[in-house]
Amino acid sequence: MNAWDLTENTFLAYDFAILNPIQLDGILWQDLPNTAIVPLRYRSQEQLFPRLIALGQLDRQARMDLFQRHLSLASAAQTDYFCLLLRCSLPGADVARHFARQMEQYDPRRMQQDVLRLHDPRVLRHLDWILTQAQWDNVLGPIERVAWPLAALQWVHRDRDATAHTSSNRLVLAEHQWAQVVRLAEVNQCLLVLQRRLPDLEVQASVSARVDRLLAKAAQVHGLQDRADRILFVEQAFQFGDQIHGQPVLREALARAGGGEASYIGLCAEMMEPLQQRPGT
Structure with missing residues (x-):
């Protein structure tokens, strides 16, 4: 995957952003149209899960202000405001529901459900050598493109296979794959x-x-x-x-x-x- 610069123009090409509320003060995102991405069994811990920001509900100036917010945080705190950027034509509630469904996994070591941190770039960057193409199709589902930061303002992305049928299946990791994730x-x-x-x-x-x-x-x-x-x-x-x-x-x-x-x-x-x-x- 080739890296590219996140600029105002490349930012405008995305419909949604995902951020991690644990890493950000609430004042930095609570004014935005947002939806919690949380599996059903973890609803009581919603505050620990990522937020989907509906960029399409913001006008151009609001989106530019949001991009400047991202630049300011990256400069001041060496932290990315956005974890991921998504391109998808579905409503935000559907996107959040799909993503939450893919996050829930079974930990065979502890014999209980756990969460795959798909919103974490430090995890996502490794999925190419962990997942099969079919599993990637499940992760993306209706999402046309997912992008994440590599370093500073350098980003990479993965596109959904345009020739493949849009998967509605849930990602299921094999035992050895979960061990790799751990x-x-x-x-x-x-x-x-x-x-x-x-x-x-x-x-x-x-x-x-x-x-x-x-x-x-x-x-x-x-x-x-x-x-x-x-x-x-x-x-x-x-x-x-x-x-x-x-x-x-x-x-x-x-x-x-x-x-x-x-x-x-x-x-x-x-x-x-x-x-x-x-x-x-």
Whole structure:
């Protein structure tokens, strides 16, 4: 997906915006035509869920004022006023109902319902490597385009497949996909660390998916229970190659850390010899 600048003109091309009321003072959005996007079972917690703003109900000047509100917040607080922008011809109530329906998911680990944060750009940016095309069709349904911020005023978008039948099905995640969603906070933290350590690393879907696989391996194969230990495991793989963990000194450290004897970070810090990349890794 190619990034583009959010300008007055590109902003005017959208019918709805989604914002997170937890991140914004009520005075910044309560004057706007808004609808809560909340699954039925969570109606009593409506204040915790995103709001759909009907941009089409605002005149041009009001929309320009709203865009300036977005710019001001981004400049002053380094925070995006809008989480998502949507292009859709349906009434706002229908759009909110569709989105809320897609958010509700089943957590097989806890054996109870949970919420997929589809309004969170930090989640949405990873769905391309988690979801199938059919699942994406379910997410979008009647929505023609969904856009979200990547960095600063850089945005990306995904369009509904114009040749596909508009799906009215609810998104259902497989167990392994829900596990990937649960790891996304760690994936995002790893990506920040890697971008500091490896400035030339271009973060694409394949990189994020590799980070996820390494985190799963650190936890499930090596038994690393501490998040910081798992992040170091990923960092080493990116710096020195996946085979670095086959070196005897690291195999021993992983075994000891996985057994609860000590932290993996602490054991690696005690190593006398610096790690080296093997030829071909």
